[in-house]
Structures are given as C-alpha cells and as structure tokens.
Amino acid sequence: MNARHGSGRDIDGDVYVSPRYLASTTGMGDPALAPLLDLGWELQHDDLGNAYVNAPDRRVRLGYLPEGDDDGLWRINAYQDPFGPPAWGVCFNDRVPTEFVTAFTTALATAYGQGPDVYLARPVSGIAEHDPFLAVVPLLKQGWEVDRPHWGVFEVQAPDGLAGLELTTGHIDPEAELTTRDARWQLRAGKSIDRPVWYATASTDTPVALLTAVTECLADPAPLPRWRQDTLSYIKGMAQLTPILPPGLLAPTPLDVRRAVASHRPAALPAASVPRWSTTSRPALPSPRP
Structure with a gap:
C-alpha cells in the first residue's frame, strides 16, 4: 500500500526512517537502473536473475547482482579502454x-x-571541482565531525557515531581496491567499522562529482520512507521511526499528548499500518580493515 505525503506524491512506506543513513535497501533495483536505461543503455539478464547494464560505447558497465557471489549488490566500473582494466570502480552492498x-x-x-x-575525470587535490575533499563538504555542513586523525586515513563521522566516511590518503594497491573493501573511499553505517550494516566503496579515480552526489544524498536531513514490518529496510534498534500520516490527519501537538495523559485517555496518534563488480573483474571479497 502507499501512504501519501502532504505534497500529494506517493510515499512507498508507512514510516519515516531518520537519520536516513539508518535506513536500508528498499529491495528494488528499478529506481537506480532507470537513469541509465532512460539513456538507452543496454540491459541484459543471466539465468540467475542478475542484471547487467552497458553504455553504448561499452566504457561504463553496471551489474545488479542479487545472486552474486558476495554481498556486493551493485558494481559499477568505467573504462578508458573497453578492453582494458577499469579506470574506476564503485560497489554498494546489499543493504545500502x-x-x-x-x-x-x-x-x-x-x-x-x-x-x-x-565521467572519467580523475580527482586532483587543489583543483576546483576535481578536489576529492569536495565530496566531504556536504557531510561537514550537516554537523559530521572529523575523527581524531590516524595515519593514512581521513575520517568523518555522523553526530551519533552510527555512520562514517573514510578517505585513505596513503598508498593503496590498485587491484585490491577494485576487488575488496580496501578502497580509497568507504561509506558505512552501523556500530561496527569492521562489520558495518551497509557499506559503499569507491576506487581512487572515481570522479568527485559522482561521489559528491552520494554524500549530498546521505547528508540530506529529510527521512526516508520504509515499511515498518520489513525490519531489513532499516537498522533495527538504531533508527528512529515516525508514522507517515494519512492525508488530512495532523500529528498531535505536545499539548494534545499532555492533555490526553492527564485525562487518562489515549492520545489521538495515528495507527501504523502493517503492511555485485563489473562483468570482467573478480568479485569483491570483504576484507579486514587495514
């Protein structure tokens, strides 16, 4: 079922999850595939139900791999030479x-x-729109804090400590960052750094504009709609859930709640309704944090 927001647009969920980085996957690949398919990119499927999307010039490839060998659900690679190694690679695991x-x-x-x-522009420190630290700015503007410095890693954390971004500034093995979690960039959510609930990685030469699009979305203070019954759609025990109100129903004010408690009547709260990497490179394998 769909609940409707006051703006009139459909909301796919019966609760809002905040902060939004404590939401999880919607379990649907279509919204993320649509921008590329709308450009006429070629879509293919294998016998297992994995989807592969190729740019017309074969220089960008996306794999949506629900039946892949690991938890890397989304793998996107770009190539200077369609027959050469990836110029950059990005991975989103199955709960991003x-x-x-x-x-x-x-x-x-x-x-x-x-x-x-x-789309193949390499990050270059100190060069305006290509400076890699630009991708961190949206998070800093929302109160994320720079963690105490440790050698070779620049890290910022959400105010509640339940999400973070790491930028490795030291040397990284070029092949390892395309096939493991030991990549130049890593976003994560959850209490554990080594075993996050969700993570996303990006290799050294991933264009800054693409990284910034993700951090801007991550930093957006607006909550995300999810279904309360689907506990995998949010990080249980950490996320704050707020019912999505039906049209025309206003949330009770604090004064309404106090009056209801004082008169031993239940407040008029609305009831909640119930309702993997490129096709040419090795699968990414989770590795311990260096």
Whole structure:
C-alpha cells in the first residue's frame, strides 16, 4: 500500500526512517537502473536473475547482482579502454539505501551525457571541482565531525557515531581496491567499522562529482520512507521511526499528548499500518580493515 505525503506524491512506506543513513535497501533495483536505461543503455539478464547494464560505447558497465557471489549488490566500473582494466570502480552492498545508489546513477547518467572528460575525470587535490575533499563538504555542513586523525586515513563521522566516511590518503594497491573493501573511499553505517550494516566503496579515480552526489544524498536531513514490518529496510534498534500520516490527519501537538495523559485517555496518534563488480573483474571479497 502507499501512504501519501502532504505534497500529494506517493510515499512507498508507512514510516519515516531518520537519520536516513539508518535506513536500508528498499529491495528494488528499478529506481537506480532507470537513469541509465532512460539513456538507452543496454540491459541484459543471466539465468540467475542478475542484471547487467552497458553504455553504448561499452566504457561504463553496471551489474545488479542479487545472486552474486558476495554481498556486493551493485558494481559499477568505467573504462578508458573497453578492453582494458577499469579506470574506476564503485560497489554498494546489499543493504545500502536504494536512494544513495540512485543518486550515484543519476549523476553518472548526467556525466555520461557530457562525455568521457567528465565521467572519467580523475580527482586532483587543489583543483576546483576535481578536489576529492569536495565530496566531504556536504557531510561537514550537516554537523559530521572529523575523527581524531590516524595515519593514512581521513575520517568523518555522523553526530551519533552510527555512520562514517573514510578517505585513505596513503598508498593503496590498485587491484585490491577494485576487488575488496580496501578502497580509497568507504561509506558505512552501523556500530561496527569492521562489520558495518551497509557499506559503499569507491576506487581512487572515481570522479568527485559522482561521489559528491552520494554524500549530498546521505547528508540530506529529510527521512526516508520504509515499511515498518520489513525490519531489513532499516537498522533495527538504531533508527528512529515516525508514522507517515494519512492525508488530512495532523500529528498531535505536545499539548494534545499532555492533555490526553492527564485525562487518562489515549492520545489521538495515528495507527501504523502493517503492511555485485563489473562483468570482467573478480568479485569483491570483504576484507579486514587495514
């Protein structure tokens, strides 16, 4: 079922999850595939139900791999040479909020339309729009804090400590960052750094504009709609859930609640309704944090 927001648009869920990085996947790949398919990219499936999307020039490839060998659900690679090694690679695991993946593919579709000088643009420190630290700015603007410095890693954490971004500044093995979690960039959510609930990785030469699209979506203070009954759609025990109100029903004010408690009557609260990497490289395998 769909609940409707006051704006009139459909909301796919019966609760809002906040902060949004404590939401999880919607379990639907279509929203994130749509920006690329709308450009006419080729869609293929294998016998297991995995989907593969290829740019017309075969220089960008996406795999949506629900039946892959590991938890890398989304794998996107770009190539200088369609027959060469990846220029950059990005992975989103199977519990990353779908909205974050969609933000990436939307930015990728825009960059692809502008040509290889954009979707293959390497980050360069100190060069305006290509400075890698620009991707961190949306998080800092929302109160994320720089963690105490440790050698070779720049890290920022959400105010509640339940999400973080790591930028490795030291040397990284080029092949390892395309096939493991030991990548230049890593986003994560959950209490454990080594075993996060969800994670996303990006290799050294991933364009800054694509990374920034994800961090802007991550930093957005608006909650995400999810179904309360589907406990895998949010991080249970950490996320704050707020019922989505039906049209025309206003939430009770604090004064309404106090009056209801004082008169031993239940407040008029609304009842909640019930309702993997490129096709040419090795699968990514989770590895311990260095």
